Amino acid sequence: MPTRLSNYFLRTLREDPSDAEVTSHRLLVRAGYIRRQAPGVFAWLPIGLRVKAKIEKVVREEMAAAGAHEVHFPALLPREPYEVSGRWAEYGDALFRLQDRKGSDMLLAPTHEEVFTLLVKDLYNSYKDLPLSIYQIQDKYRDEARPRAGLLRGREFTMKDAYSFDYTDAGLDASYEAQRDAYERIFTRLGLEYVIVKADAGAMGGSRSEEFLHPTPVGEDTFVRSAGGYAANVEAFTTLVPEALSWDGLPPAQVFPTPDTPTIQTLVDSANRNQPRPDGRDWTAADTLKNVVLALTGLDGSRELVVVGLPGDRDVDLKRVEVAFAPAEVEAANDEDFAKHPGLVKGYIGPWSADGAVLGETSATGIRYLLDPRVVDGTEWITGANEHGHHVYGLVAGRDFQADGTVEAAEVLAGDPAPDGSGPVELARGMEIGHVFQLGRKYAEALGLKVLDENGKLVTVTMGSYGIGVTRILAIIAELTSDEKGLVWPPAVAPFDVHVIATGRDQVVFDTAESVVAAIEATGREVLYDDRPKVSPGVKFGDAELIGVPQIVIVGRGAADGVVELWDRRTGERTSLPVAEVASRLP
């Protein structure tokens, strides 16, 4: 039985929704797939549910092939396990919290590591029970600060989350590879190009961690890759640290007045005018040491200042900073912070002053001083002298100042060497479509999941966590495959295989269309049949282009002569065919 547009619960809209920032959101709403209920919260209409179900089917089949068993957890969970794991606090405002009528704290789960861990702890106790991989396809909740981009970043979204349980590291590696392979098969079946990049595990902890990114210039994530095969998101990129240099024979540092040098560029210009380099070359921003004061707010609400020193030709990258200092929240220090630390002279901050060390392990300010890994011992720098209107030249790392450690906070630039020695990296943008990572023993330790090993000894279980955003993937596919006229679904996820349009008022048209529909359905294809009697051909064609079923069959004037048109939605190509051949000529 075809789905008949004359009574299908589907209405296309002429106008773009006013709040749509991205193509997928705009088109999915206009074509009647979804409707917004609240910021980042959507209802699924019948045709949208069909696409979602197709993606879920692919995911389920590949999870089964990877040996994972499907379960289903509630969205509403008690606070306790998330308290034990630390995530009740770590998630901050992104966690939807509520209390039940008895005042018990509960949450809407953003992911389910804790309760999967407890479930396995409840039911399993021996190494013989392992390995185990279990997953669910379930609605998750995150109270995003800026829910935007429709389904690309919603507050309620459908996710496949899988968790693996092993009692050896080698077992975890095998479980991880099985999920990773399944992800490759899933994205291949869905026709989604992907790059696997090293990822930071963020709030989740753990060791090996990779993201599947779909490379696209409009992606919200930046990643780097080298011709030699290195790939990482910028948060996970690590600096290839140069060798330390000897400071034998370097002249002592000197303080010079540098009025009117509010920026790195004005400082460099001033230096080239007033303190030319001994070797005759020009100073550049790379010769300056920029010191950025950050304020970290810990989970306990405490506020700590940190100064990050990095070459002046780079900015700090806030995403890298966030990862470096997680779970603390990071912001620029404010006037109040500076007022409390008069030793930091705003605009002229440096690790050293004429009176000695200001920052670093020899200082008594109590402020941590962390350096970019490129600032190795023996390198010379122009930097603030902690005196208004003054900088210091020839300040040598290791000789004149020390740090309390290093930090990966500087932005990654094209041409930076990959940490594995595989050559310079290029920067690209992508959209995250999947994430696999090794949690290790973090959750099992926190929640006490142990099993008896071969020797009867209790060992802590090691876990992996593997996520695919089902609704996000749907939006990405919509985004990538659409054109200016509407959606263009790839066959693997299209809501229907064929869209048959009857145009005109003659009975022969509708009779022919019915027989075409029946013939196509007899091949096992799903048909959307536009049988609306009083709608103009133009509107029907426009709707078909907007809805995006890959193959369209137009039954119109030619019907009387036994001829119909096959219209390829992607290429726009139209081919006239005898009615009898339509079903067999469909791709």
Add this chain to the structure above:
Amino acid sequence: MPTRLSNYFLRTLREDPSDAEVTSHRLLVRAGYIRRQAPGVFAWLPIGLRVKAKIEKVVREEMAAAGAHEVHFPALLPREPYEVSGRWAEYGDALFRLQDRKGSDMLLAPTHEEVFTLLVKDLYNSYKDLPLSIYQIQDKYRDEARPRAGLLRGREFTMKDAYSFDYTDAGLDASYEAQRDAYERIFTRLGLEYVIVKADAGAMGGSRSEEFLHPTPVGEDTFVRSAGGYAANVEAFTTLVPEALSWDGLPPAQVFPTPDTPTIQTLVDSANRNQPRPDGRDWTAADTLKNVVLALTGLDGSRELVVVGLPGDRDVDLKRVEVAFAPAEVEAANDEDFAKHPGLVKGYIGPWSADGAVLGETSATGIRYLLDPRVVDGTEWITGANEHGHHVYGLVAGRDFQADGTVEAAEVLAGDPAPDGSGPVELARGMEIGHVFQLGRKYAEALGLKVLDENGKLVTVTMGSYGIGVTRILAIIAELTSDEKGLVWPPAVAPFDVHVIATGRDQVVFDTAESVVAAIEATGREVLYDDRPKVSPGVKFGDAELIGVPQIVIVGRGAADGVVELWDRRTGERTSLPVAEVASRLP
């Protein structure tokens, strides 16, 4: 491919869960179908998900047959629509409320009338678009005061909720009948006996309303039925009102002292001793008028006292009282209430005193006096005289006192006449398995859902709402079909069709079992294969009985001779069969 118990995520438990109050909860946990996460909140394990999916499939097929389209709404919704409908307040503590990071009020939806109404309002505007029936199978939330009985009354539960939209009353009737018919087909397919009873619409408002109850002595709902075909739950039962009588010639009321008559029975005894009936018969409790003082708390927090007068042979039925005064909350008046109304003499309350009317439309107490419909004009009563230690005899309704109205608050007793004249009713117990009702224009009016009719006039849409608790039905089926050994699924919802057990250590047993499994699967049946190599036959048989797959095939010692046993889980009957015949002999 069969599901192999050697690596299936299923563990049966020997012990009953300590918090299980009912059989279904106990067995579903022990057999590895569900696990509790919080009071009234459960996770679904793989075998449980299979049963749930089968029930959902039956529901989906019958919804499609009824012409309903599937959609899917979020659980997390904004407050506004529920504010407009009044349900934000009406739901009281049963609604899970929360705030997002911006402080916006949100809720976890208990049902979705409001947002379905708004969706249709968004997309439809003409009578030509109607009728429309849309539904979802979705997780709902109600913060039950006493979540108990496992899935029978959870706080997170899966429900099929359908909504119909029409622009005429006749259209609503037709949509209602289509859903009602679908429910009959669903319950028939699921093998669930049902009675359709008139129901009160409760907090939902509306006109026609029927519940599908499964009749069972352990049901939590009471319903009545007459031999003549009347059926209603007790909340919806209405009293067949007797004819009013003439009070011509009745003697005047008289006050008598009645010390030590704290109960109806002591009052009746006192009356028979001291004020014998003129006709010589004994007074009975039915001759007394009991006056119960209730305190109603409105949604706005206001407290109002109401006195309910009813024959002394009946108690008030709290469920009927709740419906009668909904959405107010009802409790017995407390000492503080009495202190504020000295006119009500506790233990001796009546509508009349020697000084005149105390309650009823002629009184000035401001307390509403509502009578059971049986207390018609001309009936004579023994009741409190509003004077400590005194009652009044021969008090005649209509002559000596009036009421402010009637109320259906008295309990229904076996033998009461059905309101449709179909004879006396009997009382029975049942479990609610479905509910269909006509919302009428309540939600459409509140939320402004109108369409243009044939004459171009805007008319308000009329709606129906139709619910089936999917997880509740699953629990009821488990409850009804189980026996002392475990679950016994009916074939329509069984997680597998056949459970094959290999017992023993001989290779021939496992080889034979594999071929039996393959032969059974070739018939299209789903197989759970207990291939565990080191588990004793006793444990395997016990697990099979607990898990409850309807047909069990035992491959054991006889395998060497080509013989296996077919074991019917329900009857316990075992039949020896040649291996080659197993697949064809399965029922």
